[in-house]
Amino acid sequence: MRGGGLLLAAALLALALAGCKRQDMYTQNRVQTWDRSRFFADGLGMRAPVPGTVARESPPPTAPPTVIDAALLARGHQRFDIFCAPCHGRAGDGHGMIVERGFPGPTSFAASPLREAPAARFYAAMTKGYGEMAPFADRIDPPDRWAIVAYIRALQRSQNTVVASLPPADRARLEALK
Ligand code: HEC
Numbered sequence: 001m002r003g004g005g006l007l008l009a010a011a012l013l014a015l016a017l018a019g020c021k022r023q024d025m026y027t028q029n030r031v032q033t034w035d036r037s038r039f040f041a042d043g044l045g046m047r048a049p050v051p052g053t054v055a056r057e058s059p060p061p062t063a064p065p066t067v068i069d070a071a072l073l074a075r076g077h078q079r080f081d082i083f084c085a086p087c088h089g090r091a092g093d094g095h096g097m098i099v100e101r102g103f104p105g106p107t108s109f110a111a112s113p114l115r116e117a118p119a120a121r122f123y124a125a126m127t128k129g130y131g132e133m134a135p136f137a138d139r140i141d142p143p144d145r146w147a148i149v150a151y152i153r154a155l156q157r158s159q160n161t162v163v164a165s166l167p168p169a170d171r172a173r174l175e176a177l178k
Pocket of ligand 1: 080083084086087088098103105106107121122125126131132133134136140148
């Protein structure tokens with residue numbers, strides 16, 4: 001009986017302490033919406049998001065870029081190597097490092113059906129995720145998603161082009177690599 005009473009008291013104490021903790025967090029010093037702040041030079045407590053912040057709510061899909069140039073491809077290349085290559089491989093063949101260690105392997109971008117797929121399918125996979133693949137909408141903003149799609153197109157072409165169909169200058173450069 002006595003043991004039971006002690007246990008009850010301990011339980012109540014634990015509850016009370018847990019309650020205190022919550023109150024401490026709840027009543028801590030913080031800046032409320034519209035409050036002044038002496039910390040920032042402009043005196044405002046509310047701050048604008050830092051450049052490059054991606055909205056948590058997915059923004060409506062944007063139109064694909066009208067100009068596809070070397071700068072866009074370079075950006076897409078860099079973003080692809082960071083976000084996609086770990087699984088899809090740097091060549092988009094589906095043999096990324098994470099797959100080599102056991103994650104389910106995606107199919108190659110350069111083979112059917114993805115070779116013929118419209119650009120919107122790649123954009124949608126990044127925005128919403130696809131099967132085992134998580135969405136990237138909170139990490140890659142819409143212009144960068146399109147830059148990645150453009151770069152995937154370049155990867156697909158690089159693996160589906162007949163050497164004889166290249167312009168002579170490009171063909172010479174390629175053959176010099178052998
Ligand atoms: C953690 C590993 C992983 C990463 C990182 C990843 N993917 Fe995937 N992706 C997969 C897997 C696995 C599948 C196949 C999913 C399935 O079939 O269930 C897939 C499928 C796809 C597909 C096929 C969708 C379709 O409609 O058939 C596209 C396109 C794609 N990924 C694009 C990307 C792009 C672009 C990135 C980089 C922004 C990326 N993935 C990053 C694992 C990944």
